[in-house]
Amino acid sequence: MERRAVYRNKVLPWLLIGPQLLLVLVFFYWPTSQALYWAFTLEQPWGGGNLWAGLDNFLYIFRDDRYWGTVLRSAFYALAATGLSMLVALTLASFVDRALKGTKLFQSVFIWPYAIAAPAAGVAFRFIFSPEAGLVGAVNDIWPGIWDPATNGMHALAMVIVCHAWLGIGYNFVFFLAALQMIPRSINEAGAMDGARPFRRMLDLQLPLIAPTAFFLLIMNIISSFTDSFGLIDTMTEGGPIGQTEVMVYKIYVDGFKGLDYSGAAAQSIVLMLLVIGLTFVQFKWVERRVHYN
């Protein structure tokens, strides 16, 4: 989607973009380059020196089955949370788009989760899912020990994923609804004239048309599953039990900041960064090149 760019000026664009570039360089690229350097050295925790280590830090994490466990867990987390959230949001948006009476009320409530801070939701869901408190924990009165995120890693992970998916509903819903409402009415009418039932029309006509939005959301959701998960995990499980809710970002934080292994954490950051940049790049090409509609 190339714009026939209209202004030519040697200085002005730099003045406009300069402040942001400067901030990005100072607060992003400078620290990142430092982390990059650490990834190839053994950095002393208190500063004061480091030794060149070549690819050792990378070989070390690639040999570590716990690291691969974290990678798989992150992938599962990203897919499960994203899938769950987008599915719920899309379903709600499709029905809200029918604009029946009273829909506005539903519409406004569906956006609410967007406003909630991940740690705040984490605290709330921790109470909801707490095995000793009276909500989900009440099942333990009927079948003792059936629900225990404090010791069971699967339970803990499920709890975090559900919370994450819930948080994403608002954002996904807004975008899906926006996309659905942008579909020209005539398409729907033509479909109706051809005798397609409402449900068929949803599946065959509307869904393909909102594909670009779906892809955009996929990127945003996956990114958020890497970033927002921090506040959630930190307030809900702190990575436990036995590290079974540690996803890549949280492990980087734990290994680097808590475990004082700056070099190992830096190597992990590089892997994560490459992974996400690669993913995004593919998605970007897809959204901007392949899927056109109007």
Added chain:
Amino acid sequence: MIERSPFFDALTYAVMIIGLILVVIPFWVVIVAASQSLQEVSRVPISLLPSDQLWANLSEAWARADLGPKMLNSFIVAIGVTIGKITLAAMSAFAIVFFNFKARMICFWLIFITLMLPLEVRIVPTYAIAANALLPFQVILDTFGISWLVQAVSGIQVSLNWNLLNSYTGLILPLVATATGTFLYRQFFMTIPDELAEASKMDGASAMEFFRDVLIPLSRTNMLALATIMFVGSWNQYLWPLLITTDRANFGTVVMQLKALIPAQNGTPDWNVTMAGALIIMLPPLLVVAFMQRWFVRGLISRDK
């Protein structure tokens, strides 16, 4: 809708109501728990009806987590970030979309990639930067021998130092540096037809006049949407403020206080106070989203039917 189908309408309502329950349950639980006494909240199973202790719990949470000054800090940071980001993002997106200069795509990617690497993973070096935001320039000066030169000529030792720890600037600037705003503005500017700019050019308007008189007014709804996103995003920041404010009493924000409110940090499992605190903390961004909703949604839709 085009035609009525009673069965499908019923299904629509059913799905929407289920969705409503899904979305509202956590809020409801927070409110209910926040209104109960310690005995009530500890009951298994818990009653899902509100009780009468809301005010007591709210004030207890307010006092325990020292939310008054923290609230003010959160507002200062959120508003600072919102204003800063809207301004910077509009400017840089304008440059990227409407100017033809060589480094345009590089600049876009330079900015865009910052979305990819969350703060959490580069926390230690970023902290060092916050302690002295001018460090990169110092290093540049040192590497090229400029500082040596200055010292030799004037006898002044160049040491650039700008500490951002425990300051509003430190809480705000790094958050302004991220790319979400630029990205959203770019998406919007891309939808502006070229003809509009061409026409403005024909009228003899300069680039900045086009920016001021055409683009800014056109993007008003987007700006409101962006403002909402930025406000919510910065209010909800967690790790960054946690890290750079060692002086929590004066520069702490409310979201940082959440962990201090979790039971088992303080003895009794008083989830009612925890939930009351969570309620206070989640309210401002929730109100912003609720009030801005119309513009928020429309700003993201960006085109009318």
Added chain:
Amino acid sequence: MMKTNWLLGAALSATALTFVASPAAAATKFEFWYGLSGDLSERVQEMCSRFNASQADYEIVCVSQENYENNLQNTIAAFRANKQPTVTQISDGGVVDLMLSGAFVPVRELMEKNGYQIDWSNYFSGISSYFSTSKGELLAMPFNSSTAMFYYNTDALKAVGFEGAPQTWEQVEKIARDLKAAGYECPIAFDPTGTWQWFEQFSAVHNQPIASNGNGYGGLDAVVEFNKGKFVDQLGWFKKMTDEGLMVHKSKAAGETANDAFTAGKCQMSSSSVADHGSFAKQAKEGVHWDVTVLPVWEGTERHNSLVGGAALWTLKGKTEEEYKGAAAFYNFIALPAEAQHWSTITGYIPVTNSGFEAMKAAGFYDAAPYKGRELAIQSLTATPPGEYTRGIRLGNFGAVRQEVAKAMQSVIFDGTDPQKALDDAAARSNEILRKFEQTYKGQQLP
């Protein structure tokens, strides 16, 4: 708006350059970061106010960083950014990293330079062996020292016919069974992340090596050995006790800590630091009567001294002479007999000097409630002279090694992993951590 501010700020600080204005005659401010929260944090704040009120030359600013771990991380981040506090409180786990970092001023040097006379030999040998060089030079100022103790509910034990304090694990197991049979739901509160009391102290009291080279004192090439000694069986015993419901998982993650469950009277026995003696007395519910004793040992084992826990105050490099003078004055202040005794009284931390302990004992401090029982901590710490495996643990990045042991304990308790396998695994990972640390500080020796 933002842009001009930014540039202005940059310009201002650039012009400020290095003409450091000479400080006014006002009191020299310096920072002290510590890792205590809640009740203990308030006690520290009171101590700081007393110091500030006691003289006019210095003003100490005391900042709580919630816990030791946070304090260590934040201190390091600040040190790297050259924004470190003058004084920081670092616990046993962070000692080696700090020793090799060269980031501190040894306390002895600091005090001598500023003209304070301190009788260093007066400090408890357990404390000095933890925070001294191999030549016996104390590097950090002893501040809050403790050891692990065994707490029990006297009423519950009486109810099942046990008089006195349990001394062996056999007794503890029997009491737990009787309590269970008598309808007590939680005989022993057990936190599987509590490696300090359940693993490290167990190893010391039973004289079991945690690592070769005398727990690492002999050099950075030590390897861990906790997977070879009695702790393997002990972990199996924890598992058995948990499965039978005699030990019950209590932790922050489970919604209630072991300490809270004990003071609420829900659990009848627990192991925790002697430093909690003060807060237990405060927090125990009406009608909960409890007492404290030394850690149990297995029958037929000779009891060795337990390890010193807690933390010491480290003076960080890179501050001004004035600030160091302030830090020295502060150390001198907390070492004053009256101040040290007050601190020990209100918290439960042991008096760190021999003379301090003797004075308190002579004054009858330990003879009556609520302080009775605390002298057992000293008894535990001095059961034998510190030996190869009981003088401390000197392993690099020990915090990370602890995490591995905690994971092993959890995986045995939660997932039923075989104790030997879990500990072998933890040992392998711990050794990798140690090798990486050795590699990072290649060519350096422990001081």
